[in-house]
Amino acid sequence: MREFVYPEMMVHVPMCTHKAPQNVLVISEAPKRLQTEVARHEGVVVVHAPASLEALREVADGSVDVVICEADVDAAVAGHINRVLSEEGVVSMRHASLEEVQANTVLLGVLSNYFKVIMPYRLANEETLLLASKGNHPTADINLHRADMLDGLEYYNTDIHPAAFAMPNYIRKTYLGIIRN
Template identity: 55%
Template sequence: MKKFIYSEMMVHVPMCTSKNPQNVLIVSDNVDQLAKEMLKYSDINTQAVECSLDAVRNLDDSSFDVVICEMSSDAALLAHINRVLKEDGQLSITHPSLDDVDANKTMMQVLGNYFKVIMPYNIGNGSTALLASKEYHPTADINLHRADMLDDNQFYNCDVHIASFAMGNYIRKEYLGIIKN
């Protein structure tokens, strides 16, 4: 997979779903590409922490509009992410392949305790991430102006944003009642 597709999709989908993002947290052990994408937004405070529960645990409550997370999740991590997100926050998080139904259902059920919307989206090469949102729907509430004004993207645009949430019927049926859209 082209690395620019992954980093553009992990960053711009939640950033263009969020109403007015000011503070972004990146949880990654390889933050360079994601941080590079964040530079396309002016006046955004970006903080990066390593993939460890302690790093996320030590962050202040309600301090981030968007969290981009590459850490494998468990209930404790997701509870802390919920705690550090503002009341209308967005989370873009990597997860097991949608073919690993049991692991994903468990993760999505935990996310369902905190988020109104939980939707998988394509991030290139058949891989998906999850967009979890406390308030905004990623296709109904996309900030088209922000998405269209981003410069120097090689892949992401407002059409790709919306299309990335299209899933086949077998996925919809398998995750019926789990995916919240």
């Protein structure tokens, strides 16, 4: 997979799902390429936290609109992500392969305590990311104007955004009642 696909999809899908993101938290040990993508959105303040629970504890309640998370997410991390997100907050994160049903079922169960929408989305290969939102739906509420105004992208666009959420029937059946869309 080309190296630009992952950071573009990790950042622009949640950024164009949120109505008006102003504060973005990047949780990563190597945040540079994610921060570069966030910087394409004018007027957005980027905060970086190392991929640790201790760093996440330092972020103020409700102070973040979008979280881009490369850390492993367990119940404690999910609780803190929920705490720091605003009322319309959106998070994108890595997760186990969709073939690892047990691991994903546990994660999705934890996230369901905090988010109305929880949906996997595909990159250019079989790898998937996960989007969780407190309010906005990634295909129904995409901000087309924001997505169309992004310059210099090599992969992400307004057609790729909703298409990334299309899943084959065996995935839909496997995760029926677990994925919230």
